[in-house]
Amino acid sequence: MTTNRKMRLGLLSRNTGAHIASWLSPETQASAAGDLSYYIKMVQTAERGKFDFFFETDSPGIATDNMVTWSRNGFRHTKFEPLTLLSVLSASTTHLGLGGTMSTTFNEPYNVARAFASLDLITGGRGGWNVVTTANDYAARNFGLDKLPPHDERYERAYEFVEVVRKLWDTYEDDAFIWNRETSQYIDPDKFHPLEHDGKFFKVHGAIASMRSPQGQPVIFQAGASNAGRDFAAATADVVFGSARDLTKAQALYKDIKTRMLKFGRDPDDLKLLPGLSMVLADSAEEAEQRYQALQDLVxxxxxxxxxxxxxxxxxxxxxxxxxxxxxxxxxxxxxxxxxxxxxxxxxxxxxxxxxxxxxxxSNRGRNVFCGTPKQAADLMEQFFTSEAADGFMISFQTMPQQLDLFVDTVIPDLQRRGLFRTEYEGKTLRENLGLKRPKNSYLK
Ligand SMILES: Cc1cc2nc3c(=O)[nH]c(=O)nc-3n(C[C@H](O)[C@H](O)[C@H](O)COP(=O)(O)O)c2cc1C
Structure with missing residues (x-):
């Protein structure tokens, strides 16, 4: 491992914050989920802090029963469609990566390939796709099913789905677009590769209308925690979100994912593992604990x-x-x-x-909530980063947006002083900033 290895940081948005009662806190803007200007400010702050990327979660379904209970939930009821949102946010940022979720269970590969290819071009090579198999029956009911397909079948479909998407992203070689007015050729037909795929789940004989972006293909994110999910991540992902609860478990997950990569013929450096880290920051650890407890009491x-x-x-x-x-x-x-x-x-x-x-x-789904001072946060991040437990972190805050500002103004400069985090973006594309290789077009030998 080289000494100039730098931490990678993603920001998990969750509008008013990661805590389920964050929308009830007087510190947050309860209506944030439907307010574009709120998101624009958030990504600009993340970019000021030199975050690698901003990330938007999603599920293609919300609850339709038991509404007295659901009516109290601030996460579910309104959400911008991720790609629409990310496309708009790209206009307010220049370097920040922009990642979003799309389900492999409730889409066709063509739709996903096309949408993310566009996002990647619109953002100048800053796009990323979080591949999820979706885990709720409410989504199934929007797509003609009563229940989700079984877990392992969802992952089997996901493998083939990603394979088809990647092939579609390679429809054109990097230099296929020649725009030659003298010969009247817009593209070089030898550099166009329609797909002939006949698989168990998909038959795709076609192509997408999209040139390759500056980063070749969008970055692939994944967060599977089960056995099937970890294998899938090790086989396909560029960035993996972990949900480790302590250092020992994080080290075990890190080793497990990086070892699984070997059986798929991949170099462990080609995947960045980012455990989730959700925070409450304050001037003292006691105050941070109190702030967290106050949120818990609002549930x-x-x-x-x-x-x-x-x-x-x-x-x-x-x-x-x-x-x-x-x-x-x-x-x-x-x-x-x-x-x-x-x-x-x-x-x-x-x-x-x-x-x-x-x-x-x-309440934070098993991911420990860190309550402490900015220095303690930087200490914890350094410890995980330097002991083979993390390549960086998926950061979220129990309440937003002041906690993000505080992090950017205090924890980030501390990490920079320690030489653990960038002071300037290394490149323009998300892959360049994450230190990931640009994928070669798979049709080229
Ligand atoms: C940081 C993070 C973000 C996630 N985002 C989503 C999401 O947007 N949509 C979704 O359906 N699942 C999301 N998940 C859940 C995972 O995709 C996955 O279903 C979960 O980790 C359980 O793993 P398993 O499916 O292998 O059992 C996320 C998980 C993590 C840790």
Whole structure:
């Protein structure tokens, strides 16, 4: 490992903040999710802090039942479609990468390939696609199904999906567009490669109308936590979002993903693993803890039950808050977020928490919330980064946007002083800034 290795930082938006009750905090703008100017400010702050990229999550479905409970949730009800949003945000930034989610279960490869190829051109090579298989039945119901297809089948489809998308991105070679007025040739036909794909899930005989972008192909993000998900990430991803809970677990995940890459013939340096790190920053650790506790106290009991029942895939609607969750009522196996489900059911069996205790532990979905000073945040990041646990971090804040400003004004300069983070962007494209190779067109020998 070289000594000038630099940390990579992504910003996870979640408008008012990552905490489920952040929209209730007087520090946030409750209406932020529908306010473009709010997003523009956020990405400009991220770029001032030299973040590698801004990242927008998504799911193609929202709850339609149990609305008394869902009506209290600030994450679900309105959201800009990621590619539309990212295209607009590219006009207000010059170097920041712009990544967004699109599902492989509820799209066709052609649509995704075309949309991200356009995003990558519009942004001058700053686009990224977060490949997800989608884990909720509400999405299934928008697409003619009652339930999600089984977990492993979703991943099987995802492999083929990504293969087809990548091939479509290579429709034209880099120098296919010659615009030769003398010979009256717009493109060189020898450098055009229509796809002939006949697979288990997709038959695609065609091409997309899109030249390659300055970074060749958009960056591929992935966040699978299950066995199938980790293999998929190791086989296909440029950037992987981890959800490690402590240093030892983060090191184990880092080693696991980088080792899995070898079986797919990939160089471990070609993938950047970024564990999630969600924060509450304050002048003292005690104050940060208090701020976090104040947020926890804002959570409505209905929301506690709803959050847990979604990941446990069981009904907790009338369940008392201060009694342990009965083990004999737990479903046998997950069909949605396998890693979340396994973690929670194991905890219920071993530690027998009450519903309220389990919620307080899980309100950030198992990713520890860091509460502390800017210096302590930089210490923690340095420790993970220098002990083979992380190539950088997916940063989120429990409340936004002041916490992002504070991070950019305090933690970033500290990391720069320590020589761990860039002071200027290295390049123009997201791949250049992440230190990833530009992919060769697969039709070239
Ligand atoms: C930082 C991060 C961002 C994620 N963004 C999304 C998203 O936008 N949409 C989605 O459906 N899932 C998202 N996920 C969930 C993952 O895609 C994946 O389903 C989850 O980690 C469980 O892994 P598994 O599917 O292998 O069981 C995200 C996960 C992480 C850690």
């Amino acid at each position: 409505h009991p209905d929301v506690m039950r709803q959050t847990l029942q979604e990941d446990l895939e069981m009904n907790l609607r009338d369940f008392p808050l201060d009694e342990p969750i009965p083990e004999d009522k737990l479903p046998e196996k997950a069909n949605q977020h396998e890693a979340y489900f396994n973690y929670l059911t194991n905890l219920i069996r071993t530690e027998k928490p009450t519903l309220r205790q389990l919620f307080h532990h899980w």
